[in-house]
Amino acid sequence: MPGQYPQQHVGFGAPPPGGRRPGRAARGWGAALIVLGVFPLLAGLLVVGVAFSNSKSDEFNQEFAAKSWHNLRSDQIFPAHLEDTSIIQKNTGWTRQGILGDGSCEKNLKGPFREQAKTAGCVRVMAATYVDDTGKTAATVALVVTRSYKDAEALAGEFESTVVDRKANDLVEPPVPPLAVARTPAAEWQAFGGAVRAVGLSTTSAPFVVAVTAGPTDLNRHYGKLPGDWEHEGPPEVRVFPKIADHLAGIYSRSFPNVIEGKEKSWGA
Secondary structure, three states: OOOOOOOOOOOOOOOOOOOOOHHHHHHHHHHHHHHHHHHHHHHHHHHHHHHHHHHHHOOOOOOHHHHHHHOHHHHHHOEEEOOOOOOOOOOEEOOOOOOOOOOHHHHOOOOHHHHHHOOOOOOOEEEEEEOHHHHEEEEEEEEEOOOHHHHHHHHHHHHHHHHHHHOOOOOOOOOOOOOOOOOOOOOOOOOEEEEEEOOOOOOOOOEEEEEEEEEOOOOOOOOOOOHHHHHHHHHHHHHHHHHHHHHHHHHHHHHHHHHOOOOOOOOOO
16 A cells, blocks of 8 residues: 555565575585584483482591591590480480591400400491480490401390390399590499490491490499488499490480481580
8 A cells, every 4th residue: 555665575475586595415414414413412411400410419428437547536535525315305315425547446446345256356436425414324435446347246236145144133233334534424434234236227238236335423332332211222233334335325326326327516616
C-alpha cells in the first residue's frame, strides 16, 4: 500500500543463482567436527562428576588404619575429654591429666596381660591418665599396638577369659600400671581394676587394643575393708572399679575409630 514500507522476509531462502548446496563430503566433515567437540565436553563433565562424588563419599584408607598410631598426634590419640556419646543422657566424662612419653610394652603393661600382649606381638604402648568429672576416680588408658587385628581380638578375648576364670573376690591384676600425674587430681591414686577391649573398625586392618586401669584418688579411704556389719560389702565395693574400667574402655573403643576414619574432628582440637 502507498506510504507503507515493504515487508521483509527473514529466513533461509533458496540459494543464490549459480550457488551450490553443500555436498555429502562437507556435511560429513561438519558432523565429525560436532562429534569431536561434544565427546570431550561429555568426558570433562564425567570427570567433574566423579570427583564431586568422591569428595562427598566417606572413603577410608585402610593402609592408614594400621599406621595411624604413628601418624596421629598424641592429643589426637588421647583427647582432652572423653565422654560416652552412645547414650542421650548426660553422663560422667573423663578429663585428660597427662600423656605417657615412653612406649615400651615391657614397662607400660603389667600382670598376666603383659605376657599375653607379648604373645600377641606387642609393638608399642601409648597411654594417658584421665580423671572423671567427680574427681574421685582416675584411670590410665593405654592404646596397645599388636601385629594384626586378629592378634588384637585374640588378646582382648584372652584377658576376658582370665577375668571370667577368676573367683568373684579374686580380681585380676590391672593390665596397665597406674600413671600418676604430678600437681593434678591424679597425682596419687590406687589401681583397683582393669579391662581390655579390641578397637573395632569398619575395616579389619587396625591392630589395636585399649587397656584401662581404674581406681580411687582418695588414698585415705580403705576400699574393700568396711567396718562391722558392713564388712560383707567390702569386695563388691572394690569390684566396681573393673566395671568403671570396662565402661571407659568401651567409650574409647567406640570413639577412636572415628578419629582414624576422619569422622571425628573435635579430638585434638
